[in-house]
Amino acid sequence: MKQEFTRIAVKVGSNVLTRRDGTLDVTRMSALVDQIAELHKAGVEVILISSGAVASGRSEIRTLKKLDSIDQRQLFSAVGQAKLINRYYELFRDHGIPVGQVLTTKESFGTRRHYLNQKNCMTVMLENGVIPIVNENDTISVTELMFTDNDELSGLIASMMDTQALIILSNIDGIYNGSPNDPSSSVIREIGHGKDLSSYIQTSKSSFGRGGMLTKTNIARKVADEGITVIIANGKRDNILIDILQKPEETLCTRFTPSQEPVSSIKKWIAHSEGFAKGEIHMNECATEVLNSDKAVSILPVGITRIEGDFEKDDIVRIIDFRGNAVGVGKANCDSAQAREAMGKHGKRPVVHYDYLYIE
Ligand SMILES: Nc1ncnc2c1ncn2[C@@H]1O[C@H](COP(=O)(O)OP(=O)(O)O)[C@@H](O)[C@H]1O
Numbered sequence: 218m219k220q221e222f223t224r225i226a227v228k229v230g231s232n233v234l235t236r237r238d239g240t241l242d243v244t245r246m247s248a249l250v251d252q253i254a255e256l257h258k259a260g261v262e263v264i265l266i267s268s269g270a271v272a273s274g275r276s277e278i279r280t281l282k283k284l285d286s287i288d289q290r291q292l293f294s295a296v297g298q299a300k301l302i303n304r305y306y307e308l309f310r311d312h313g314i315p316v317g318q319v320l321t322t323k324e325s326f327g328t329r330r331h332y333l334n335q336k337n338c339m340t341v342m343l344e345n346g347v348i349p350i351v352n353e354n355d356t357i358s359v360t361e362l363m364f365t366d367n368d369e370l371s372g373l374i375a376s377m378m379d380t381q382a383l384i385i386l387s388n389i390d391g392i393y394n395g396s397p398n399d400p401s402s403s404v405i406r407e408i409g410h411g412k413d414l415s416s417y418i419q420t421s422k423s424s425f426g427r428g429g430m431l432t433k434t435n436i437a438r439k440v441a442d443e444g445i446t447v448i449i450a451n452g453k454r455d456n457i458l459i460d461i462l463q464k465p466e467e468t469l470c471t472r473f474t475p476s477q478e479p480v481s482s483i484k485k486w487i488a489h490s491e492g493f494a495k496g497e498i499h500m501n502e503c504a505t506e507v508l509n510s511d512k513a514v515s516i517l518p519v520g521i522t523r524i525e526g527d528f529e530k531d532d533i534v535r536i537i538d539f540r541g542n543a544v545g546v547g548k549a550n551c552d553s554a555q556a557r558e559a560m561g562k563h564g565k566r567p568v569v570h571y572d573y574l575y576i577e
Pocket residue numbers: 229230231232233368386387388389391392393394395396397417418419420421422423424425426427428429430
């Protein structure tokens with residue numbers, strides 16, 4: 218098999234794996250497994266991020282009383298994830314391929330140590346020919362501890378594992394330049410850096426999905442800016458994975474152009490750590506301008522007007538421009554008290570060093 222990637226992440230949305238009545242679509246799963254097995258045998262390392270736990274658990278259990286949404290999610294995912302992974306295990310076993318389950322939470326990406334532990338786990342799986350099947354641990358991730366959805370999780374995994382591509386499979390052929398139901402709209406084939414898609418995206422979601430197209434596009438852009446090709450395609454189409462990789466020109470999908478500039482591994486982690494920020498660093502106009510230029514600059518105390526929050530050295534902080542917009546994320550080089558002390562002064566050490574700074 219001839220194709221350009223040797224390591225990819227594939228995210229499969231709930232609606233790809235479930236039938237209209239909410240039951241698990243084993244035929245579809247089996248077709249996707251066949252394609253992943255073909256890639257695996259051709260030497261492509263695949264990390265599968267699969268939704269579908271809640272959807273497959275829902276059809277399995279009849280509750281005795283009405284449950285609130287958190288209880289429902291916990292119950293259905295606990296039952297559904299077991300069913301889902303069992304199916305994958307059996308389907309991959311028919312190809313002689315071992316799989317392993319990785320259940321994770323947003324918190325597990327919060328510290329560099331946890332992040333590297335997860336990376337090591339999946340690296341050792343891949344080195345031993347095991348396909349990691351990743352999902353959020355829905356049983357214990359509730360409310361603010363949750364990922365927006367598995368698109369966010371898949372972006373983190375692709376970035377963490379240095380994959381060359383992230384393929385997001387949903388129930389739609391790609392991003393339409395209007396309502397997908399409007400016959401005059403069509404799929405945007407290629408999306409370059411800086412393109413604003415917000416006017417195209419409807420807030421509608423597929424019946425079993427969580428985040429919708431907006432999170433998909435935001436994540437896709439961020440990941441593509443780290444140099445990873447992101448493709449959004451229809452997982453319900455036969456042979457879609459193989460077609461995307463072997464006949465990219467002829468296959469209907471949306472592709473986000475990857476940045477040509479390599480991003481270091483630590484910057485990738487920082488880029489996805491915004492949710493763990495412990496404080497804010499507010500910049501003046503001059504510092505904002507320099508940050509927006511192509512120069513490699515650190516955040517120096519002289520350009521800081523305000524420090525919000527209490528943080529320790531090495532905590533994640535948000536960078537705010539002089540207009541009050543969040544423009545980036547960084548790892549603090551000192552604690553918040555030291556940063557306040559140095560603020561506005563010349564000749565002091567950077568509060569965030571360039572190597573640990575990610576500007577969006
Ligand atoms: N411009 C658009 N192009 C494509 N899909 C869109 C657009 N705007 C909204 N959508 C909706 O986004 C849905 C896919 O997102 P989502 O339900 O989260 O899927 P998944 O479960 O695969 O993550 C599509 O089914 C479609 O209804």
